[in-house]
Each structure stands twice: as C-alpha cells, then as structure tokens.
Amino acid sequence: MKRSVITDPADPEQFDLDYIAACLQRGGTGAGPRPTGFSLERLGADNSTAYRVRLTYEGAEAGEPASLFLKLCGGGTFGRSEVDYYTKDYAGQSGVPIPKCYDAGYEDRSYHLLLEDLTDTHRNNWEVEPTPAYGKAAARALARLHSLCWGADRLAALGYEVVDERQLHRYAAEARKGFEPLLEAIRDGIDPSYAVAASDVFERHPDAMAGRLAAGDSFALVHGDANPGNILTPRDGSTGDIYFIDRQPFDWSLTSWVGPSDLSYMMVLWWEPERRRALELDVLREYHRSLVAFGVEDYSWERTLSDYRLSALQCFYVAASWCVDPNERANMRWLWSAQLERAVTFYRDWGCNESY
Structure with missing residues (x-):
C-alpha cells in the first residue's frame, strides 16, 4: 500500500506510473493514452521540495499534460491549509484562480500536492513591474477567491471559525515579539523617525483591529501571502488567467x-511607493466592483477603503516578525528594512498618525 503522503517520488513504492495514471483519471484527463514513462526534475523552492514531473506517452493526444508539478512539505512548519486550498475550499466552483490539483495527501503536518504544471505558460512576478492591467487582474482574482469564502455562514460551512478576539491577540502578540528588536535595529543606520511611526502603530493598531472586529461580519478567508512569487501571470504579458x-x-x-x-x-x-500611489485606488476600485459582480452584498466602497487602510498597517507587523529571530534579523535585513520603509511611507501618505 502506498504512503498517504509522498516523501520521495524516486521511491517506486510511493510514486509510479500507476499512481500518475490514476491521478490523471480522477482529474478528468485520463481518457487518452496512458503515460509510458516519467522523469523528475528537481526545482528550487522555499519551505518545500518541488519537482517537475515530465511525462512521456505513445500516441499522445491533445489535452494530455506533458508534465505535472509535485510539491512536498514536511517538518511540521505548516498545517493542512494548503491542501484544503487546492482540494476543499473552492471545490466545485468555476473561475477559481488556483492551479488544478490532481492529488493531495496530508498526515502529521506533512503533505504533498500534485498540481498542473504552469511552468511553460506562466511566471511569477518577482522581476515584473506592476502595471494597471496586472493590478486589476490580481484584484479580480482575489475578489473571486474572497467572494467564495465570504461571511460567517460560508466560513462555517467550510469548517472555519470567523476571526475572534483570541486570534487577534495571538496574531498581535507574535508580531510584538519583534517590536523591541525592530526598534533596536532602527538605531543601526535606519531613519530614526521610523521608530516613531512603528511605536504609534504597535500602541494603537491592535485596538483599531479589535474595533473593526466588533463592527461587523464582512470577513473572508484570505490568502495571507500575496507576494510577487505567489502570483503567476502569463509569460506572454497578456491579461489572461492569473x-x-x-x-x-x-x-x-x-x-x-x-x-x-x-x-x-x-x-x-x-x-x-511611487507605483503603489499611482495604482492603488484603481486596483481597489476593481476589487470592489468585482466583489459586487461576484455577489458580495453590504460591503461598501467606503468600507473597502477603511479596511485597506487598517490592514496596510499590518505591514509593520510583517517587518517586525523578521526581527524576532536574531539570525533572520541580520540575514533578512535587506528585506524587512525595505518593507518597513514602505510601511512608513504608507503611514504618512494616508495620514495614519491622525487616525486609522
């Protein structure tokens, strides 16, 4: 019997042609020729091990995938959220902006995902400067994800709790662990005025988040890490699937x-910041317009703006979280110092010293 979670795709007891063919059959692409062979290409990845699985056929027909993407995560760093992302949370829904999943397994905080391979058609956006078209496409895609998991009833149906005071406290407490180390690091060659903004946010923002929690139920299942590496867009520069x-x-x-x-x-x-200033309102308008088109009710444009402003100050928490561990604080200074500068710039642009 095969393992419920693949740990080594080179082990024929875990990963072989029979397994691949069965996954393709379940995924609806197994009506054509059966794969006659496969090879593994190790890929670079953070927080996981990844492979491109190249398939060979005899008499392959159009529509048969030439390759698949296999992702392995172990070590207990993450729970089952990513497995649910691909297999449960949006199951049966159309137009969902996530790759197709052929198989997944989860056990004891380890998991595998066998996904469609988008390498030839899509790229991440680390080296791509945001454009209006890109920003709006991302806004529409996020609106689609959020609309399908919006509100307490939908979250409960999927087995999720709506955020509560306990969760807010845990989240803020984790970020606060990095606050004093962040202030200390600011003294080492970073604009000292950043400490004033950071101190203000860590003093007042948790209460502002608690106030938003008490104000209503317009909460959604969020992605939580929409960095450029996690957003895939067409290589040809078109505004196609994202x-x-x-x-x-x-x-x-x-x-x-x-x-x-x-x-x-x-x-x-x-x-x-210059790019963000130029595009953010148009991106937010596209997001709000798309939410309405996808059926979200009672979420106003004014609420969209205020929620954006409130959540943008969580970027201070992200910068501080890099400062909890002394090694990360030193090795990732190039990243968190840039994130801190951008957070401070937003804080000033939006007058957050006066109100949230």
Whole structure:
C-alpha cells in the first residue's frame, strides 16, 4: 500500500506510473493514452521540495499534460491549509484562480500536492513591474477567491471559525515579539523617525483591529501571502488567467480577516511607493466592483477603503516578525528594512498618525 503522503517520488513504492495514471483519471484527463514513462526534475523552492514531473506517452493526444508539478512539505512548519486550498475550499466552483490539483495527501503536518504544471505558460512576478492591467487582474482574482469564502455562514460551512478576539491577540502578540528588536535595529543606520511611526502603530493598531472586529461580519478567508512569487501571470504579458499559489499560514496567522488585507500585502509591502500611489485606488476600485459582480452584498466602497487602510498597517507587523529571530534579523535585513520603509511611507501618505 502506498504512503498517504509522498516523501520521495524516486521511491517506486510511493510514486509510479500507476499512481500518475490514476491521478490523471480522477482529474478528468485520463481518457487518452496512458503515460509510458516519467522523469523528475528537481526545482528550487522555499519551505518545500518541488519537482517537475515530465511525462512521456505513445500516441499522445491533445489535452494530455506533458508534465505535472509535485510539491512536498514536511517538518511540521505548516498545517493542512494548503491542501484544503487546492482540494476543499473552492471545490466545485468555476473561475477559481488556483492551479488544478490532481492529488493531495496530508498526515502529521506533512503533505504533498500534485498540481498542473504552469511552468511553460506562466511566471511569477518577482522581476515584473506592476502595471494597471496586472493590478486589476490580481484584484479580480482575489475578489473571486474572497467572494467564495465570504461571511460567517460560508466560513462555517467550510469548517472555519470567523476571526475572534483570541486570534487577534495571538496574531498581535507574535508580531510584538519583534517590536523591541525592530526598534533596536532602527538605531543601526535606519531613519530614526521610523521608530516613531512603528511605536504609534504597535500602541494603537491592535485596538483599531479589535474595533473593526466588533463592527461587523464582512470577513473572508484570505490568502495571507500575496507576494510577487505567489502570483503567476502569463509569460506572454497578456491579461489572461492569473493564479495565486502557496497559501501556507503559520499557526498564529489570521486565516479569516478583511479581504483588502491581501491587496495591502500585495501593494504596500512589495510595490515601490511611487507605483503603489499611482495604482492603488484603481486596483481597489476593481476589487470592489468585482466583489459586487461576484455577489458580495453590504460591503461598501467606503468600507473597502477603511479596511485597506487598517490592514496596510499590518505591514509593520510583517517587518517586525523578521526581527524576532536574531539570525533572520541580520540575514533578512535587506528585506524587512525595505518593507518597513514602505510601511512608513504608507503611514504618512494616508495620514495614519491622525487616525486609522
């Protein structure tokens, strides 16, 4: 009997042609020729081990995949959220911006995913400067994800709890572990005025989040890590299908929260401030328009803006989280210092010293 979780695709007891053929059959592409062979190409990946599985056929027909993508995660860093992302949360829904999943297994905080391989058609966006078309496409895709898991009833039907005070406290407490180390690091060659903004956010923002929690039920299942590496767009530069991958929250992450938090994470943390200033309102308008088109009710444009503003200040928490561990604080200084600068710039642009 094969393992429920693949740990070594080179082990024929875990991964072979019979297994691949069965996965293709379940995925609806197994009516044509059966694969006659496969090879494994190891890929670079963070927090996982990944392979491109190249398939060979005799008399292959159009529609048969030439390759698949195999992702292995072990070591207990993450729970089963990513497995549910591909197999449960959006099951049976059309137009969902995530790759097709042929198989998944989860056991004891280890898992595997066998996904469609988009390598030839799509790329991540690490080296791509955001454009209006890209920003709006990402906004529509996120609106689709959020609309399908929006509100307490839908979250409960999927087995999720709506965010509560306990979860907010845990989330803020984790970020606060890095606050004092962040202030200490600021003294080492970083604009000292950043400490004023960070101190203000860590003093007032948790209460503002609690106030938003008490204000209503317009919460969604969020991705939580909309960085450029987790957004796949067509290699030809078109505005075709866009995909969000790698939903891997930590145990202390907010899995349900305000939808615009995914947009603030995408734009404030990762876009240069000039680009963010130029595009953010149009991106947010497209997001709100798309939510309405996808059936979300009673979520106003004014609420969209206020939720974006509130969640953008969580970017200070992200910068601080890199400072909890002394090694990460030193080795990732190039990243968290840039994220801190962008968070401070947003704080000033939106007048957050006055109100949230």
